[in-house]
Amino acid sequence: MKKSIYVFNEGKFKRKDNTLYFETEQGKRYIPVEDINEIHVYGEVDLNKRFLEFLTQKEIILHFYNNYGYYSGTYYPREHLNSGYMTLRQAEHYLDEQRRLMLAKLFVQGASANMLEVLKYYHNRGKNVALALQSIGNLIDRIDESASVEVLMAVEGNIRDAYYSAFNTIIDKGDFLFEGRNRRPPRDRINALISFGNTMTYTACLSEIYRTHLDPRISYLHTTNFRRFSLNLDIAEIFKPLLVDRIIFYLLARNMLRSTHFENKMGGILLNDKGRQVFVNEWEKRLRTTIKHRDIGHEVSYRRLIRLELYKLEKHLIGEKPYKAFISRW
Secondary structure, eight states, rough: OOOEEEOOOEEEEEEETEEEEEEEEEEEEEEEEGEEEEEEEOOOOEOOHHHHHHHHHTTOEEEEOOOTTTEEEEEEEOSOOOOOHHHHHHHHHHHHHHHHHHHHHHHHHHHHHHHHHHHHHHHHTTTHHHHHHHOOOHHHHHHHHHHSSSHHHHHHHHHHHHTTHHHHHHHHTTTSSSOOOOOOOOHHHHHHHHHHHHHHHHHHHHHHHSSSSOOOOSSSSSOSSSSSSSHHHHHHHHHHIIIIHHHHHHHTTTTOOGGGHHHHHHHEEOOOOOHHHHHHHHHHHHHOEEEOOTTTOEEEHHHHHHHHHHHHHHHHHTTOOOOOOOOOOO
């Protein structure tokens, strides 16, 4: 399986013949181009046109984040699989209000079902999350009743609020109190973790879209507008509970993240470099973790699950097989 590289230091990316390396004051770190999918850049780096040309040749995606860990952009190499036929099918399903709404509902249903699975997991381990489970169960019925994407987004927001209401019970740590979702900047440590993890999910989904025939600019739950990418936001909704939230609970339960991994910045609270590295290490482990896929009958990694989700969407768009979101079963 190809890997991701994360760069937190300052330095220069350079190309030498058919190899790449990252040069810092401490020396050179060679990049195994045949073995990597993407590079995530958090530090201040220099690069040139020869470097980007080589990334294009090797189909390596470069994601950039600013000093606060927020996603700022992607070098997306020339689309090698993009299909005019698929783009037309995507656009048709977006422009047809009913077909767009149907897909948007399927994404929300998948996301909501995975939130329920996370809560059930902790409920079975003695956490009192019954009220959140009941609230989400009641709200899920309103997904099908939504007459527009705007109404659906409001329902999805209510479901997520009910889900987040269980976080303090699951986490149960005085240093990590969660008083509801806020962002840009996050005002507490849990929001900092959610924002950072969600960003990782968006870029993971974007990288997988690159390796399909889909156009990342055409989405269904999120509005297609002047943003460069939005389909990755749709797909990420399904996987955020399974990847981001489970990682947060895991790291905090084992005291792998502490208050010292955060800092006050921009009038809010953000992960520092050490905290990001702890999260990223666990993130990569989780993406490589395999589970038995009920439909395929063999083990697949979580990263592969994202790709399979995109293949299912492709089949739906061309009329081969109706889309059904992945729902985890532990």
